[in-house]
Amino acid sequence: MAPTSSKPAITIREMHSYEDLRQVEAVEKEIWGLADSDVIPLTMTIASKESGSLWIGAFDGANLIGFAFGIFGLENGEINIHSHMLGVLPAYRDFDLGYKLKLAQREKAMALRIRDGRGGDLRIREMTWTFDPLQARNAHLNFGKLGVISDRYKLDFYGPSTSSVLHQNGTDRLWVRWLLESRRVRRRAEGKFDEQRLRAEIHDALSVLTPLLRFIGDNRPERTDLASALSRQRIAIEIPTDIGLIEKNNMPLAHEWREATRWSFSEALKAGFFVAEFCKTVRGQQGPGVYLLEKGNIEEFVS
Numbered sequence: 001m002a003p004t005s006s007k008p009a010i011t012i013r014e015m016h017s018y019e020d021l022r023q024v025e026a027v028e029k030e031i032w033g034l035a036d037s038d039v040i041p042l043t044m045t046i047a048s049k050e051s052g053s054l055w056i057g058a059f060d061g062a063n064l065i066g067f068a069f070g071i072f073g074l075e076n077g078e079i080n081i082h083s084h085m086l087g088v089l090p091a092y093r094d095f096d097l098g099y100k101l102k103l104a105q106r107e108k109a110m111a112l113r114i115r116d117g118r119g120g121d122l123r124i125r126e127m128t129w130t131f132d133p134l135q136a137r138n139a140h141l142n143f144g145k146l147g148v149i150s151d152r153y154k155l156d157f158y159g160p161s162t163s164s165v166l167h168q169n170g171t172d173r174l175w176v177r178w179l180l181e182s183r184r185v186r187r188r189a190e191g192k193f194d195e196q197r198l199r200a201e202i203h204d205a206l207s208v209l210t211p212l213l214r215f216i217g218d219n220r221p222e223r224t225d226l227a228s229a230l231s232r233q234r235i236a237i238e239i240p241t242d243i244g245l246i247e248k249n250n251m252p253l254a255h256e257w258r259e260a261t262r263w264s265f266s267e268a269l270k271a272g273f274f275v276a277e278f279c280k281t282v283r284g285q286q287g288p289g290v291y292l293l294e295k296g297n298i299e300e301f302v303s
Contacts, residue, residue, distance in 0.1 A: 001030070001063060002091045008060045010095060012104050015055040015067065021045045023064035031087040040069075040085075054081060056104045058088065058097045065089045068101040070109070070127065079122060081109045083129040099145050103189055106180055125180055130157055130173035133261055134243040136280050136289040143278035143291075144195060147188040148176040149298055151274040153265040169247055169254045172262055174275065182302040195279075202236075202279045202292055211236040213264040215288035219246060219253060221260035230271045235293040237264045241281065268293050276301060 015021055021042065028039050048071065049055050058066035066088035073082035083105060088097045106127065113121040131138045133153075142148045152175035161168055179185055187193065212229040214222045215238040229235050239261060240246055247254040265275075273293040280289045294301060 001060075001065065001089055003060060008092075008095075010065070010092075010097070011059050012097075012100055013057060013059070014108070015049065015057040015064075018046070019062070020057060020064065021049060021055065024067060024069075027064050027067065027087065027089060028085075030089055054105060054108055056101055056108065058092070058101055060092070065092045066097045066101060068105045070105055073128060075126065075128065078126070079114060079124065080126040080128060081105075081124055083127055086129070098141050102141075102146055106178070106185075106189065110180055127178040127180060128175060129178075130154060130175050132172065133174045133265060133291070134169070134172075134239055134257060136239060136241050136243070136278075139239075139278040139289060139291070140280040142176055143275070144198065144280070145188060145193060146178060147182070147185040147193075147302070148178045149274055149276060149302060150174045150176040151269055151298060153262070153269055155262065155266075169243075169251070170258050172258060174265070176275075177298070179299075179302050184302045198277060199279050199281075202277065202290060205234055205292060206236055206290070209234060209236050211238050211290065212268065213237045213239075213260055215240060219250075221257050223260060223263065226267055229268070233295050235268050235273055237261065237268070237291040237293065238288045239291070241289055271295075274298050274301075 024045050025039050025042060028034055045055075048069075052072065054068070054070035056068045057064050067085070068083060069085040070081040070083040073080050083102075086098060086101060088101075109124040109127060112124050114123075116122050131142060133139065154173045154175055156171050157173040158171035160170060209232065210224050210228070212224055212226065212235050214224060216222045219240055240257065243254060243257060246257065269275075273295050275291055276294040277292040278289060279292075
């Protein structure tokens with residue numbers, strides 16, 4: 001579906017009606033190329049909405065062009081929202097809708113009040129979701145613009161593959177946490193994220209830091225010394241700027257990147273590091289992108 005004009009009048013709002021929810025299946029198929037067996041059935045979409053799940057849609061007129069879908073979850077005994085799906089139609093990806101949908105989702109989650117059975121209210125303070133750490137565009141949105149952090153790496157989270165054309169190189173995922181009321185998240189939600197400053201900070205870190213995984217000639221990954229990396233307070237992991245292009249032209253190389261990132265993230269997180277930042281380009285406009293991992297306490301870092 002193409003925009004109805006060069007500057008469409010896009011609205012972002014909760015999805016309520018049958019007509020709103022009926023459009024989800026077609027949007028899923030266009031974004032991810034899913035088979036019927038992997039699409040959320042309309043009956044489940046309706047039931048999840050009626051039972052309290054969050055459905056936020058982006059609309060061009062009456063047409064659904066993107067959505068964010070969140071369900072209630074439980075982390076360490078506390079209720080949260082797990083944002084299971086976020087997607088925007090390809091023709092609308094230059095309108096920053098992923099970011100806007102997440103901010104609308106955050107606002108709705110923070111407004112929820114859940115009775116605790118003792119006359120008090122519980123509040124949603126955290127949202128979680130997963131994404132493919134080889135997807136630089138998504139890493140930039142999640143860490144750079146939204147301010148998530150991560151200390152969990154999930155191997156083949158959805159199985160070895162799915163019907164999606166975007167998930168043919170394994171389904172490894174970073175499980176990210178979005179601490180909704182933290183200073184870090186508030187500043188980025190208020191548009192106070194300084195990307196140039198972050199790039200400068202990462203350049204400074206890389207001047208004294210050998211990446212655990214390095215992007216070298218011919219778009220290949222190079223692993224460096226693990227013991228040396230783990231002895232520091234920071235670890236850098238580089239990835240290609242466009243893994244999709246590599247998957248299209250050289251799937252064995254894409255598999256090599258999957259194995260290399262699986263090793264580097266797994267070893268670093270096991271050793272007590274967490275993923276703190278991502279910068280989409282560190283050596284010119286062609287990349288690579290780089291993650292910066294820190295050792296320490298996540299709650300102290302985000303506060």
